[in-house]
Amino acid sequence: MLDTFILTPLDGAYVILLCILIGIVIIKNVPAVLHTPLMSGANAISGIIIIGGAIQLMHEPIHFNMSTIISALGVFIGTINVSGGFFVTHRMLKMFNQKKRKA
Amino acid sequence: MLDTFILTPLDGAYVILLCILIGIVIIKNVPAVLHTPLMSGANAISGIIIIGGAIQLMHEPIHFNMSTIISALGVFIGTINVSGGFFVTHRMLKMFNQKKRKA
Amino acid sequence: MMKTIGILKESNGVSVVTLTPFNVEKLKELCTVMVETEAGHQAGFSDEAYAMAGATIISDREQLVNDADILLTHSATVDLSGNKKRKVVIGSHNILDDYSRILSFQDPLVDLYSLTLLPRTTKAQSMDVLSSMAAMSGYQAVLYGLNKLGTIAPMMSSAGGTLQPAKVLVLGAGVAGLQAIATAKRLGAIVHAFDVRKQTKSEVESLGASFIEIVGAKEDEASGGYAIEQDEDFTTKVQESIATFSKEANLIITTARIPGKPAPKLITKKMVDDMQLGSVIVDLAADTGGNCAYTENQKEHQLENVLIIGNSSVFNTVATSTSILLGNNYFTFVKYLMSKNQMETPDEILDGTRITANGKVVNERVIAEINTY
Amino acid sequence: MMKTIGILKESNGVSVVTLTPFNVEKLKELCTVMVETEAGHQAGFSDEAYAMAGATIISDREQLVNDADILLTHSATVDLSGNKKRKVVIGSHNILDDYSRILSFQDPLVDLYSLTLLPRTTKAQSMDVLSSMAAMSGYQAVLYGLNKLGTIAPMMSSAGGTLQPAKVLVLGAGVAGLQAIATAKRLGAIVHAFDVRKQTKSEVESLGASFIEIVGAKEDEASGGYAIEQDEDFTTKVQESIATFSKEANLIITTARIPGKPAPKLITKKMVDDMQLGSVIVDLAADTGGNCAYTENQKEHQLENVLIIGNSSVFNTVATSTSILLGNNYFTFVKYLMSKNQMETPDEILDGTRITANGKVVNERVIAEINTY
Amino acid sequence: MILGGNIGILAAAFSFIVGMMMLGSPDKAARGNRLLVLGMILALASTILVQSATHVEVPWLGIGVILAIVVIGTVIGRQVSYKFELTKMPELVSLFNGFGGAAAGLIGIVGLYTEESSGDMMSTLILSISVFLGFMTFSGSYIAFLKLGGKYKMRIPNNRSLTVFTLAISMLIIGLLLTHIDAELFIPTLLSLVVLSLLNGVFFASSIGGGDMPILISVLNGFTGALTAIAGVYFGSTIMILAGVFVTATGVILTFQMCKAMNTTLQKVLVGSTHFFAGGAESQGYEEIKETTSTKVATDLVLTKKVVIVPGFGLAVAKAQKACRELKNKLKQADIELKFVIHPVAGRMPGHMNVLLAEAGIEYSDILDLENGNEYLEEADLCLVIGANDVVNISAENDESSTIHGMPIVQTYKAKKVVVIKRSLSAGYAGIKNPLFEMENTDLL
Amino acid sequence: MILGGNIGILAAAFSFIVGMMMLGSPDKAARGNRLLVLGMILALASTILVQSATHVEVPWLGIGVILAIVVIGTVIGRQVSYKFELTKMPELVSLFNGFGGAAAGLIGIVGLYTEESSGDMMSTLILSISVFLGFMTFSGSYIAFLKLGGKYKMRIPNNRSLTVFTLAISMLIIGLLLTHIDAELFIPTLLSLVVLSLLNGVFFASSIGGGDMPILISVLNGFTGALTAIAGVYFGSTIMILAGVFVTATGVILTFQMCKAMNTTLQKVLVGSTHFFAGGAESQGYEEIKETTSTKVATDLVLTKKVVIVPGFGLAVAKAQKACRELKNKLKQADIELKFVIHPVAGRMPGHMNVLLAEAGIEYSDILDLENGNEYLEEADLCLVIGANDVVNISAENDESSTIHGMPIVQTYKAKKVVVIKRSLSAGYAGIKNPLFEMENTDLL
Numbered sequence A, B: 001m002l003d004t005f006i007l008t009p010l011d012g013a014y015v016i017l018l019c020i021l022i023g024i025v026i027i028k029n030v031p032a033v034l035h036t037p038l039m040s041g042a043n044a045i046s047g048i049i050i051i052g053g054a055i056q057l058m059h060e061p062i063h064f065n066m067s068t069i070i071s072a073l074g075v076f077i078g079t080i081n082v083s084g085g086f087f088v089t090h091r092m093l094k095m096f097n098q099k100k101r102k103a
Numbered sequence C, D: 001m002m003k004t005i006g007i008l009k010e011s012n013g014v015s016v017v018t019l020t021p022f023n024v025e026k027l028k029e030l031c032t033v034m035v036e037t038e039a040g041h042q043a044g045f046s047d048e049a050y051a052m053a054g055a056t057i058i059s060d061r062e063q064l065v066n067d068a069d070i071l072l073t074h075s076a077t078v079d080l081s082g083n084k085k086r087k088v089v090i091g092s093h094n095i096l097d098d099y100s101r102i103l104s105f106q107d108p109l110v111d112l113y114s115l116t117l118l119p120r121t122t123k124a125q126s127m128d129v130l131s132s133m134a135a136m137s138g139y140q141a142v143l144y145g146l147n148k149l150g151t152i153a154p155m156m157s158s159a160g161g162t163l164q165p166a167k168v169l170v171l172g173a174g175v176a177g178l179q180a181i182a183t184a185k186r187l188g189a190i191v192h193a194f195d196v197r198k199q200t201k202s203e204v205e206s207l208g209a210s211f212i213e214i215v216g217a218k219e220d221e222a223s224g225g226y227a228i229e230q231d232e233d234f235t236t237k238v239q240e241s242i243a244t245f246s247k248e249a250n251l252i253i254t255t256a257r258i259p260g261k262p263a264p265k266l267i268t269k270k271m272v273d274d275m276q277l278g279s280v281i282v283d284l285a286a287d288t289g290g291n292c293a294y295t296e297n298q299k300e301h302q303l304e305n306v307l308i309i310g311n312s313s314v315f316n317t318v319a320t321s322t323s324i325l326l327g328n329n330y331f332t333f334v335k336y337l338m339s340k341n342q343m344e345t346p347d348e349i350l351d352g353t354r355i356t357a358n359g360k361v362v363n364e365r366v367i368a369e370i371n372t373y
Numbered sequence E, F: 001m002i003l004g005g006n007i008g009i010l011a012a013a014f015s016f017i018v019g020m021m022m023l024g025s026p027d028k029a030a031r032g033n034r035l036l037v038l039g040m041i042l043a044l045a046s047t048i049l050v051q052s053a054t055h056v057e058v059p060w061l062g063i064g065v066i067l068a069i070v071v072i073g074t075v076i077g078r079q080v081s082y083k084f085e086l087t088k089m090p091e092l093v094s095l096f097n098g099f100g101g102a103a104a105g106l107i108g109i110v111g112l113y114t115e116e117s118s119g120d121m122m123s124t125l126i127l128s129i130s131v132f133l134g135f136m137t138f139s140g141s142y143i144a145f146l147k148l149g150g151k152y153k154m155r156i157p158n159n160r161s162l163t164v165f166t167l168a169i170s171m172l173i174i175g176l177l178l179t180h181i182d183a184e185l186f187i188p189t190l191l192s193l194v195v196l197s198l199l200n201g202v203f204f205a206s207s208i209g210g211g212d213m214p215i216l217i218s219v220l221n222g223f224t225g226a227l228t229a230i231a232g233v234y235f236g237s238t239i240m241i242l243a244g245v246f247v248t249a250t251g252v253i254l255t256f257q258m259c260k261a262m263n264t265t266l267q268k269v270l271v272g273s274t275h276f277f278a279g280g281a282e283s284q285g286y287e288e289i290k291e292t293t294s295t296k297v298a299t300d301l302v303l304t305k306k307v308v309i310v311p312g313f314g315l316a317v318a319k320a321q322k323a324c325r326e327l328k329n330k331l332k333q334a335d336i337e338l339k340f341v342i343h344p345v346a347g348r349m350p351g352h353m354n355v356l357l358a359e360a361g362i363e364y365s366d367i368l369d370l371e372n373g374n375e376y377l378e379e380a381d382l383c384l385v386i387g388a389n390d391v392v393n394i395s396a397e398n399d400e401s402s403t404i405h406g407m408p409i410v411q412t413y414k415a416k417k418v419v420v421i422k423r424s425l426s427a428g429y430a431g432i433k434n435p436l437f438e439m440e441n442t443d444l445l
């Protein structure tokens, strides 16, 4: 009977729905002070869109034509979003922790 | 490209890990008053074991031999767990809500 | 040349002083300060302290009166018969209630200012001697009254039984009344309060006391924060409502007054007679007739059940604190006066407080008051 | 036959009464109660109230003294010369400090009990007159002292400047001291306190005051919760430490005492002279010599800077509350005595408080005390 | 039909998760519970659907039997759960948890029996673990149930070694089962595994302090979850795996949460009784002290209508008056009445408690003196004694030899339940033992 | 290699989820952020791995370009984020969010361009939505950025209708794109979609009240998440789908959380400015009132070292003194200094504030008078004005015609930031307008 361990084909739906649920639960009880860092963190994650750009850039040989440039630009400002987002979060949290440690 | 929407074969792992995560997050910030109802609720859910008994009972034609009886017994006391668990939770929560409503 | 300020010693049981050594210290760069011997002694400020602060101690009152350009006396009357110098006299005289107080200052060389007539604007608050005195009176009325009371203020559970908290009733929730409420609450008493001005409800409640609500009072926006006289119907209604509280009260503090009018009678003789044995009434409105029918000004008299204390100047028994506040008030006023002296533009504060100029009554409120007689 | 209880009117400025009408009400089923005319008047209990509660009002003191089986007098001396009846006299006499108080009660027909000698056990607390008096004294000492003070207790920010909170120093944190601390804190003063018993630290701090810690005090477990005398070294150390606080204090309340010994001198003359102008000392230990070198018992005297009030019975000015507590104490004791009267088994409470039996001194502590002389 | 069943199972999984989420927030909890019920029904129905579809012939008899059993079981579960008082809820939870364990054990037995012939190692392992954990949970939960009710008095020496011992033997037996033993030895081996599991549960539960019972229940609940999950693997039931994993996860976290709330660690609970009272109690001559946890007190508080706080000197030292005020406010919102009963000599000076309560802004009308307080206590559901000791010492009433005999006390024992909150079992001012702490309805926090 | 990549992606997904979980609890937040970074690196690396493996030839050039861009982008992101003061963090978040939107828009354009020939309807739809949402988020975020900094002064009439209008036209254009328009029309159509998206963002963001900016950012953040998820579907990237879904979910909930914290609803924010101040402000002649939210104030509080509370009569009425005490305690734990500055005439009687603060148990040493308070305010990072009005009215200092001209005031404007907490914009005792409310560094809560 063990062969049945592989789950049903509805797994994709499971995963997405579970992701949504987790997202909801995580945020639900967060103290107001952390709203901004959280938003910032989530915002950085959403910069994952650069992967789309990366796929585009790898898909076809690079011609340095218009689409390559636009894709590259997309990846570039997307990266700014990602890195900036993480750094901002980091800075905010550092303040936090300094205080904690001193106290 | 859309055909790739079906997720990777690691989905089973995703689902189980996500379940664990959700379990963790849900409980993390629960007020102490709700510990008992939650435990009771989780306990009732774990009575899902009766499904195993049900499968056993449906698997082979019923002979009313030893294993059938034991399985049936299993389903029986498992059901007590499930229903008792839910009713206990219900009673506890009712107290709760009565108070709320009056206030 | 620097102006000379003279600080007189008060008389008639007044123990406050118009400027404290701290104020003198700050004034000495602007003017010469002369202080009459022992002027601050009763308020806890020694002559040495004044001298250290830079003042000259003068024992000859007449000389001091004569030499000063600005003469400060809280409420003492001054013999100005020998005066030969133009001067400003600043004090706090109850002129609207007792016009005769002007008379001794009616000298052609003298301008008289009384801070009791200060307009009650936010800006003038730092010179507001009435507020200072009222605040101190409110505090001290409670302490004084409780001292005369046979029971303690807070609830106390002890091996010898549970003592119930004292019940305090405060009538009139102006500056003095609110302070009385706060002090009594601090000590754990149960406090009820009443005032005709509606807005006092939130003020009373913000201090944790209960407000006695009686509808139908008249209010006048134009009165500048003061209450106005009420008609008889309403007064009777008030007396009836209050009677239920006065019967139970251990201590009653009354502070209700209407400027230029006799204090409203809130407690009738009957109400007093119905009070508990050993209870106390402190009537801070005594100088304008009192809120209680039995009140006699400046007297404590023991009725069968009740001790009635008619005293509008209990602040004299916390003279140090009161003098610190008054000193700052007078100090601010003097500085304000000196800064404005040159220009002859109309000024709400100076015009409002100036009673006489060159010996003639110029104050509009005082004139209006005189005319009504 | 029902026993007769007689309640005497106190004398010598003592205004409390030994049983209140509430107590009489409860006693009347057990015994006949006689009350001397006006016995409760100063404490706020009228003769009518006693009569209503079931007592007989008697104006002839001699008759009352003679007829009573149980005679209650808080601290008045009684003329027993005409006494012809066996009786128990119950009061609260400072016998360990003043042996002569026994003399007037030494009559062969009289058993004298003094509740001041009650063992300080948890069980006896409901009869503990010392605690009752001390609690009331502690409260009233603050109110009385603050009344004499020129400054107010709380911090006050006002248009006339910020008044700093008064500084109160409490020496001896027993029953009276703790009550004084609590009362002063309630009013917003800054309170420092000191006691030799270590355990008082947590008690003082539980009321929000700061404890002045001085190490090296001796304590004695066997003293039954009381402090013992300290050596001179330690006393000097204490005086030095306290001096820094007394210099700054506006009000000092001293309550330190050691049973049967003169009160420890905690405040030297020098320390008093260094205090601020206008400050006040209330010495509750005055009757055993006082904690302050200047103290004179039952006197208020004004030094140059400081007013010193030596009064161990300020509770007389809150006579109603004190009488309620004392009344319950005496009531409980009387009931206890009546319930035990038959049996002659040893009893910690009765044996501890019985001074004389049939006119002879039987109390061990008193005998021990007499022998040390 | 299979798709329908699968969607049903998906829906069931989500009902469980969302239901539990809702259970975690006070205002949605009731709806959450209903969702859980729905999930359970869905899960069962869908499973029956899927199973029926995979069979050549629909096993109507089996389905009938199942449904009949489920209906009867449900009714009985309801009966049981309504037979107990509300204050006994934690006991009930542990009882039901035991039932779940037993069910798993029984189902495991049947599985083992069925698989015996097939001889699939993996299945055998899973099923024998299932049997072990199931019966162990059953007996352990039952002990917890007894202990919580204060009915378990047996003292087994060397609990911990016995636990380890039975565990080891059980493992051996499981090993034996894996090696395909003789068919005739099969039943006895199985039975001995069952017996050992039961014993293991008893020893394990006995070794844990009375105050830690809620933690034990939570641990056992986690076990049930785990065994459900592995059983799910055996049965190939997604919903069993998911629900099992989920229950395990919540169980584990809840356990840690409770440990935190009780200021202890799981290790301490399981390995050593490093709890405060356990050590002190004996040395100070107390026996039968029931400890409690803030979790339990919080639950109890919600289930009450009238609560009394008896403050003492400890409250003053801990400056807990403001906390009392907050509690007062919270309870007021829930329409629970909270009164303070002040004993005449509570604290260290007359009026000590009055000062504190006034500072905290408690109204005079919520303060009762001894007499009224003792009357009020008769109706009180819960009495919290905070930092008081002598003033609630019942030896003043019933022990003639006590030095405080005859002193009136706050008769806390009149309340349905008493919780004493202090730092240790040490004595108060009078320096004497307080038998109140040993009473049936008294717990220490 | 593909398996490795997939495991990497799985790991990345969990890093994101666990990282966000940790971000949600104060003491683990910093580690959570690091985990997020790890997740991002994993995701990128794994994607490159998988993509390389599926290509016949490893596209080294493409990889090189990507890596170079990523490195440069990272450095620049760091620069930007460190150029702003700490108090400007919310602005920065909105700025970066805009960048994310723009990136998505650009990538969408390329996608559309590539797909044009293939003509797959589904892909075209997904990509054009991506373009629309991307650029709309970009411009909207930028407006939010300006508004938060108080730099956006433009007033566009009929914002809301324009928003709807541009939205409608954009939808039309997307419809057009789906119908395979002429190749030569393709570029112009695309460009007009871009322009319209940008305009839509501007109108949308302008229509939302200044106080609701954090909510707007959160909404836009949700948009970015959603478009990432649909882009993930197009690109067949699991991690994009997961992360996108996840960000959307958190964004949505965070939005509701914020609405709750601000006592409003999303509907009110988006549809009607039913906010307190908005209505009152005009009628009372105030302009340029910046509103704030408790979320923002809480964040600000944590980022400060010295905080001042200026209490007034409103504090007394609201009996908020105990709340102040609690704030004091919390800040103390975080080593933040909190002082109270009492104005001489605050409240309605001399010493009114003293009485309240004494009741709340605030130490005298934490209470400053006007003079010391004004000195202290120069160093203060944040000043909370609670229920005070006249005593902080700057017209007393700079408006000769004011009736209170010349009264000394608490110079709250000296603090780096001022937050005024009161019920409305109505006047205090003196009955006059308070220009403080209009100042640059003053927000109203």
Ligand SMILES: NC(=O)c1ccc[n+]([C@@H]2O[C@H](COP(=O)([O-])OP(=O)(O)OC[C@H]3O[C@@H](n4cnc5c(N)ncnc54)[C@H](OP(=O)(O)O)[C@@H]3O)[C@@H](O)[C@H]2O)c1
Binding pocket: C159, D121, D122, D125, D131, E311, E312, E313, E314, E315, E317, E318, E344, E345, E346, E347, E348, E349, E350, E351, E352, E386, E387, E388, E389, E390, E391, E392, E421, E422, E423, E424, E425, E426, E427, E428, E429, E430
């Ligand atoms: N009221 C008066 O006038 C007066 C005067 C003098 C003496 N007394 C005597 O004082 C006693 C008063 O009785 P009581 O019940 O109030 O107090 P108690 O009997 O002295 O007991 C106080 C209890 O509080 C606990 N405690 C101490 N600090 C604590 C903290 N920080 N947190 C929690 N608990 C703490 C202590 O136990 P742990 O150490 O285990 O925590 C102690 O057992 C009576 O015996 C009375 O006779 C009263």
Ligand SMILES: NC(=O)c1ccc[n+]([C@@H]2O[C@H](COP(=O)([O-])OP(=O)(O)OC[C@H]3O[C@@H](n4cnc5c(N)ncnc54)[C@H](OP(=O)(O)O)[C@@H]3O)[C@@H](O)[C@H]2O)c1
Binding pocket: C121, C122, C125, C131, D158, D159, F311, F312, F313, F314, F315, F317, F318, F344, F345, F346, F347, F348, F349, F350, F351, F352, F386, F387, F388, F389, F390, F391, F392, F421, F422, F423, F424, F425, F426, F427, F428, F429, F430
């Ligand atoms: N201290 C004294 O001795 C004394 C005596 C008499 C008069 N005054 C005068 O009183 C004033 C004192 O100034 P102030 O700044 O303390 O007070 P204020 O200027 O009177 O302002 C109080 C503010 O509190 C707000 N408020 C009222 N209830 C509130 C609640 N429940 N929650 C939150 N906010 C609330 C009101 O605005 P919203 O309605 O918008 O909430 C009001 O604008 C001065 O003008 C002074 O001259 C003082």
Ligand SMILES: NC(=O)c1ccc[n+]([C@@H]2O[C@H](COP(=O)([O-])OP(=O)(O)OC[C@H]3O[C@@H](n4cnc5c(N)ncnc54)[C@H](O)[C@@H]3O)[C@@H](O)[C@H]2O)c1
Binding pocket: C119, C120, C121, C122, C123, C124, C125, C128, C130, C131, C134, C171, C172, C173, C174, C175, C176, C177, C194, C195, C196, C197, C200, C224, C225, C226, C227, C228, C230, C255, C256, C257, C258, C259, C264, C266, F348
């Ligand atoms: N500059 C300022 O802003 C400023 C300064 C000081 C006082 N004030 C305000 O002025 C007002 C009055 O101050 P005050 O205390 O000097 O007033 P007051 O001494 O004239 O009167 C005391 C109180 O008695 C009340 N009263 C009058 N008739 C009454 C009646 N029949 N029954 C009951 N109560 C009656 C009044 O309403 C007043 O509250 C207060 O609102 C005070 O806050 C304002």
Ligand SMILES: NC(=O)c1ccc[n+]([C@@H]2O[C@H](COP(=O)([O-])OP(=O)(O)OC[C@H]3O[C@@H](n4cnc5c(N)ncnc54)[C@H](O)[C@@H]3O)[C@@H](O)[C@H]2O)c1
Binding pocket: D119, D120, D121, D122, D123, D124, D125, D128, D130, D131, D134, D171, D172, D173, D174, D175, D176, D177, D194, D195, D196, D197, D200, D224, D225, D226, D227, D228, D230, D255, D256, D257, D258, D259, D264, D266, E348
């Ligand atoms: N039955 C009871 O349990 C009961 C009843 C009442 C009082 N008590 C306890 O008895 C103790 C003393 O009570 P009291 O107030 O009647 O005592 P008290 O009046 O004899 O003395 C007052 C205080 O002065 C202190 N003192 C003595 N010498 C001192 C010195 N040199 N310096 C500083 N302080 C000094 C004492 O320690 C005591 O606290 C307290 O602990 C009180 O709680 C117990």
